[in-house]
Amino acid sequence: MTSLAAIFDMDGLLIDSEPFWAKAERMVFSSMGVELSDSLCRQTAAMTTREVTEFWYRRFPWKRKSIEDVENDVIDCVDELIRRHGKPMPGAKQIVDSFHRRNYRVGLSTNSPYRLINTVLEKLDIAQCFHGISSSEHVERRKPDPAVYLSTLQKLKVKPEHCVAFEDSASGVKAAKAAGIKTIAVPPAYNFDNPDYSLADRKWRSLHEFTKETL
Known part of the structure; x- marks a missing residue:
């Protein structure tokens, strides 16, 4: 499978x-x-x-x-x-848990320092849902370079065409798309109409827009 x-x-x-x-x-x-x-x-x-x-x-x-x-x-x-x-963004815990319950491989790719990842995942009580995490701290170049996404794909042992990425920044969207991953952008409200997000396959106001039909 x-x-x-x-x-x-x-x-x-x-x-x-x-x-x-x-x-x-x-x-x-x-x-x-x-x-x-x-x-x-x-x-x-x-x-x-x-x-x-x-x-x-x-x-x-x-x-x-x-x-x-x-x-x-x-x-x-x-x-x-x-x-x-620390507080979760709207819909964050629900969407991560939904993918986890559906037996998706769940990963994280961030420009943040590696040692903050566990702090965040534990604070949000979602650490148990993740199978592979990567920080740009440990790759050659940060986003918008795709390196941090390629690192996570390797850890998850999945191909980019079998993956979806979620990003709030334009540089993150560029990174995920450069890695060959379909990407959903969730820009901050003040930046929602920025044309730099046009690369994304879909654009949401919040993660609450996730539904079963999205899959």
């Missing part, structure tokens, strides 16, 4: 963690003497934690800590905020 799979992004799709990243970065970088502005912060939205840290260091070089230590401070802060205040 052919194995079928569903692969999910994490931040902004399964968990409402984007505000935590913004809060953690402002707290940590401000403490290092960085003068954050909204316009510069928007430039870092799609970056990895290391890229964001290097971005601010180039503009406001600090002396008391290494780039790696400051990056870890940001991740630690996000981890704590998720543990205390």
Whole structure:
């Protein structure tokens, strides 16, 4: 029997963690003497934690800590905020559980640091549903490169044509499509009409739009 799979992004799709990243970065970088502005912060939205840290260091070089230590401070802060205040995105737990109960192979592909994955999955009580997880931390290039999706496909032992991906970002949609996976985009409301999502096979307002007919 052919194995079928569903692969999910994490931040902004399964968990409402984007505000935590913004809060953690402002707290940590401000403490290092960085003068954050909204316009510069928007430039870092799609970056990895290391890229964001290097971005601010180039503009406001600090002396008391290494780039790696400051990056870890940001991740630690996000981890704590998720543990205390993390909440699932609408429909997230239901859709993951639905695929799991239907014996799909369930995977996760994220640009977030690997050590935050277990924190999120345990906070949402869905860790038992996943068969393969990948972070761009452990591949050569982050999304929109398909590497993190190809890594998860390999772990799930499924072919891309037997898989569906769920993404909230345009770069994530590009990554999944480049891996040959049919993709459903669930953009944030403020970005729903962005033409960059036109690559997606379908576009939903929320994961609550999932039905049996989707399968």
